[in-house]
Amino acid sequence: MAARFGISIPPVASALPVVLDMAMAADDEGLDFVGIQDHPYNAEFGDAFAVIGACLAVTDRVRLYPGVANLPLRTPAMIAKQAATFDLLSRGRFELGLGSGAFESGVIAMGGPYRRGQAALQALAEGMAIIRAEWRPGQLVSVAGREYSVQGIEGGPAPAHDMGIWIGAMGPHALDLIGATADGWVAPLPNWLPWEQWASCNARIDAAARSAGRDPRSITRIAALPGVVSDRTLHPDPHGSDPIQGSADEWAEIIFRLARNSGFDTFVYWPPGFDVDQVQRFARQVVPAARELLGEG
Numbered sequence: 001m002a003a004r005f006g007i008s009i010p011p012v013a014s015a016l017p018v019v020l021d022m023a024m025a026a027d028d029e030g031l032d033f034v035g036i037q038d039h040p041y042n043a044e045f046g047d048a049f050a051v052i053g054a055c056l057a058v059t060d061r062v063r064l065y066p067g068v069a070n071l072p073l074r075t076p077a078m079i080a081k082q083a084a085t086f087d088l089l090s091r092g093r094f095e096l097g098l099g100s101g102a103f104e105s106g107v108i109a110m111g112g113p114y115r116r117g118q119a120a121l122q123a124l125a126e127g128m129a130i131i132r133a134e135w136r137p138g139q140l141v142s143v144a145g146r147e148y149s150v151q152g153i154e155g156g157p158a159p160a161h162d163m164g165i166w167i168g169a170m171g172p173h174a175l176d177l178i179g180a181t182a183d184g185w186v187a188p189l190p191n192w193l194p195w196e197q198w199a200s201c202n203a204r205i206d207a208a209a210r211s212a213g214r215d216p217r218s219i220t221r222i223a224a225l226p227g228v229v230s231d232r233t234l235h236p237d238p239h240g241s242d243p244i245q246g247s248a249d250e251w252a253e254i255i256f257r258l259a260r261n262s263g264f265d266t267f268v269y270w271p272p273g274f275d276v277d278q279v280q281r282f283a284r285q286v287v288p289a290a291r292e293l294l295g296e297g
Contacts, residue, residue: 001217002296003259004266005287006033007279008067008224011051012044018274019051020058025276027059029283034059035067035097035268041106049074049082056090064090067268068097068168068186072112076127077141077150080134084159092161096131097186099168100124115147121173123147128165128181135159166220175201179208184220189270191241198223202263223258226270227251229281248285255286256293 009022023034034055038048052064064086069079079096086094100120101107108114115123126145133141137156143149164183169175170193178185185205187198206216227236227244229251236246236254244254258264267290271278291297 001265003255003290003294004032005283005290006031006035006062006266006268007282008035008037008268008270009274010037011046011048012274013046014044015274016046016051016054020054021276022274022279023055023062023064024058025279026283027062029280031062031279031283031287033063033065033095033266033268035065038066038068038070038099039103039106040070040073041103041110049086052086052094053089056086056093059093061093063093063095065095065097065166068099068166070101070107071098071123071127072101072107072115073110076130076148077134077153079127080131081157083131083163084135084157087159087161087163088157090160092159094159095164095166097166097168098124098127098131099186100174102168102192113147118173119147121171121177124167124169124174125177125181128167131165135163164220166222170201172204175204176208179205179210179214179216179219180212182219184222184266186222187224187264189224189226189241190238190243194240195238195242196240198258198264199262206263220266221264222266222268223255223262223264224268224270225251225255226272228272229278229286248281249289251282251286252289252293255290259294 026034036048036052048066083096126148130143134155139155141150141153141155166184166186167178167182168186170188209216234246269282
């Protein structure tokens with residue numbers, strides 16, 4: 001599969017017209033994905049799913065996904081319904097990113113459940129099962145889990161295309177779950193998971209996939225790349241939580257190494273603020289240079 005590229009946008013309520021401008025820029029520039037961050041407890045953010053709907057309405061080709069949907073504050077049955085509806089309305093341009101909630105205090109403050117460790121992992125597994133079952137029209141959905149229960153609802157509607165569920169997580173058991181059952185891994189930002197650990201995490205997903213009888217290559221791997229595309233050579237060598245600061249060619253070299261050495265196939269740029277110029281630099285300069293290095297030019 002050829003490498004794919006996108007951008008991530010925070011749904012800041014005071015800047016919603018600019019959020020739409022960023023999504024349209026990604027569409028115009030030929031990028032593959034736009035991710036909308038989902039942190040409902042952030043007072044500055046609008047609702048990610050509402051923003052995704054607006055972005056789908058003003059774009060024609062780019063795919064949208066929540067990066068990642070906050071499962072504790074959005075029940076899996078409703079997530080399934082919303083995801084399928086977005087996909088139908090957009091003729092197959094929605095993908096589902098899903099997570100167990102990054103900020104526990106915020107989830108609890110909004111009335112969500114307190115889950116850590118095994119309970120959070122169990123909720124994620126049960127949530128995926130419910131979502132997938134609900135995407136099968138004409139079948140009754142009954143899942144009696146420890147964290148979620150659905151009792152005899154009828155499945156449907158089905159999405160317009162074979163939608164994936166991409167999990168945002170970094171714990172070892174969550175990585176095993178991704179390898180065994182999920183369709184993709186949304187790697188956390190380097191300030192959550194240092195660059196040096198990305199390759200070993202992908203290797204763990206690969207091992208879990210093989211143990212489950214799956215082809216690891218069927219699992220999408222999404223790298224989150226924060227930083228600035230400069231017009232100067234800055235010799236970036238990101239470690240730990242460092243963002244990338246360098247020229248387009250230097251960005252391309254880093255993407256090439258992440259693809260060849262760490263197993264990523266999808267690269268999502270996190271620009272500094274709402275900067276359409278940075279989106280254009282990434283799409284017009286970084287992406288072609290990266291494709292050339294990857295032999296896709």
